[in-house]
Amino acid sequence: MPAPGAPRTFDVAVIGGGMIGPAVSLGLLERGLRVCILDEGDDVLRVARGNFGLIWFQGKGFGMPRYVEWTRRSAMLYADFAAELKDSTGVDIGHARPGGLELLLGEDELAHRQHYLGQIYQQGGGANYEVEFIDRKQVADMLPNVTLGEDVIGASYSPLDGHVNPLFLLRAMHTRFQQAGGTYLPHHRVSGVRKDGDAYTLDTEGGSVSAPKVVIAAGHGLKTLGPPLGLDIPIRPQRGHIMVTERAQPMLPMPISAFRQTVEGSIMLGVSAEEAGYDDTIDTATLHTIAARAKRTMPQLGNLNIVRTWAALRVLTPDKCPVYAESDSHPGIFGIASHSGVTLAAANAKVTAGWIAGDPPPPEFEAFTVERFHDAPA
Amino acid sequence: MMHRRNTAGERVTINIDGKNVEAVVGESVAAAVLAAGAGATRTTPVSGAPRAPYCMMGVCFECLMDIDGIPNRQACMVSVTPGMKIKRQAGARTVGGAS
Numbered sequence: 135m136p137a138p139g140a141p142r143t144f145d146v147a148v149i150g151g152g153m154i155g156p157a158v159s160l161g162l163l164e165r166g167l168r169v170c171i172l173d174e175g176d177d178v179l180r181v182a183r184g185n186f187g188l189i190w191f192q193g194k195g196f197g198m199p200r201y202v203e204w205t206r207r208s209a210m211l212y213a214d215f216a217a218e219l220k221d222s223t224g225v226d227i228g229h230a231r232p233g234g235l236e237l238l239l240g241e242d243e244l245a246h247r248q249h250y251l252g253q254i255y256q257q258g259g260g261a262n263y264e265v266e267f268i269d270r271k272q273v274a275d276m277l278p279n280v281t282l283g284e285d286v287i288g289a290s291y292s293p294l295d296g297h298v299n300p301l302f303l304l305r306a307m308h309t310r311f312q313q314a315g316g317t318y319l320p321h322h323r324v325s326g327v328r329k330d331g332d333a334y335t336l337d338t339e340g341g342s343v344s345a346p347k348v349v350i351a352a353g354h355g356l357k358t359l360g361p362p363l364g365l366d367i368p369i370r371p372q373r374g375h376i377m378v379t380e381r382a383q384p385m386l387p388m389p390i391s392a393f394r395q396t397v398e399g400s401i402m403l404g405v406s407a408e409e410a411g412y413d414d415t416i417d418t419a420t421l422h423t424i425a426a427r428a429k430r431t432m433p434q435l436g437n438l439n440i441v442r443t444w445a446a447l448r449v450l451t452p453d454k455c456p457v458y459a460e461s462d463s464h465p466g467i468f469g470i471a472s473h474s475g476v477t478l479a480a481a482n483a484k485v486t487a488g489w490i491a492g493d494p495p496p497p498e499f500e501a502f503t504v505e506r507f508h509d510a511p512a
Numbered sequence: 513m514m515h516r517r518n519t520a521g522e523r524v525t526i527n528i529d530g531k532n533v534e535a536v537v538g539e540s541v542a543a544a545v546l547a548a549g550a551g552a553t554r555t556t557p558v559s560g561a562p563r564a565p566y567c568m569m570g571v572c573f574e575c576l577m578d579i580d581g582i583p584n585r586q587a588c589m590v591s592v593t594p595g596m597k598i599k600r601q602a603g604a605r606t607v608g609g610a611s
């Protein structure tokens with residue numbers, strides 16, 4: 135028995151119970167490590183409750199080929215990851231990879247998209263970038279139940295794009311975590327981390343925890359937790375709105391970037407981006423913009439009623455690419471920041487966990503440093 | 513079988529799944545459908561379970577029906593009108609063509 139008041143000890147303490155912390159933790163448990171997840175209450179910013187649910191490849195990694203590779207890797211690992219979660223927990227996370235479209239309205243959008251994706255293609259050496267442009271007729275063939283708006287002139291398409299039910303994903307990961315022997319500690323907001331011999335002691339509102347390795351996967355909490363531990367990562371909140379329609383018969387056989395239909399029939403409309411600080415309230419003008427674009431893209435969506443709407447705050451780095459870094463000043467402290475917690479969940483469970491456990495970092499991580507935000511440009 | 517407590521009032525004819533039925537002006541579609549003994553008024557989108565009007569006050573959304581060509585309408589919140597065409601709804605609504 136530990137002395138009363140002595141910290142509970144683990145091999146790895148993971149700060150954050152959202153999309154990233156539990157994914158990494160599942161991989162750590164698979165490697166036989168003792169893991170706890172330190173989480174807060176329901177009164178904090180819960181980015182992982184606000185996801186749209188895309189597993190999205192096309193367009194990711196502008197300016198950073200390694201992020202293209204990392205996203206591809208996760209997309210390819212997802213089917214097995216989803217099957218494992220279903221087999222172990224019974225929770226079907228609704229994973230599908232039917233490919234995805236970004237519909238383009240007018241010549242300007244097409245030109246901009248061609249330029250943008252062309253840059254990503256070229257930065258990768260011009261090989262093996264699984265995105266192509268298709269014309270309006272090809273789009274219509276892919277979406278037989280959709281009457282396309284007259285401005286739709288084509289789309290970019292990637293066979294790697296897919297989607298998932300993000301709430302079932304979160305639930306499945308948490309269920310699996312506890313089933314596999316992990317210790318979930320809600321109401322354990324971390325107030326400080328200090329070096330204590332060979333381990334770190336984390337002081338929380340729910341008592342202390344000790345572990346030689348600490349993963350900070352705390353979303354916006356990284357902003358305050360990171361700097362004293364040598365992880366000064368300049369993340370900022372970026373607000374996004376989502377609207378959900380009533381359930382309808384199958385119309386969209388694949389996700390269309392800002393629009394996707396769930397297995398149950400709801401159509402989700404989304405993807406706004408506003409700089410609003412930590413304000414996650416709803417802005418009706420933004421909802422109007424989303425609805426207007428939806429109707430312009432697929433006019434029949436105008437027949438459907440909206441039944442829910444919400445806004446959430448992405449965890450965004452200055453270059454929109456992720457951070458996976460171990461602190462130089464505090465070895466054993468790892469910081470992870472990304473706005474793609476859903477897309478990257480499979481890679482985080484299968485690969486990131488190995489790096490935390492002591493494997494060499496995967497090649498992609500050479501680009502995901504903290505230093506890139508602080509070094510003066512050459 | 514449900515019965516109207518108050519049968520006074522002007523009568524209108526409505527149509528439920530192709531069958532003409534008398535209703536009383538001022539009552540809701542849900543009340544008229546229940547009084548006509550129509551039973552289940554829809555099936556659910558995911559499991560296909562039968563459903564019928566329940567709360568009668570606009571809260572539970574169990575009474576969704578296709579009313580005059582518009583699916584997913586709350587039958588308890590819509591008053592009958594002469595010649596109204598009402599259909600049971602099977603599963604999820606259709607999206608319909610371009611609006």
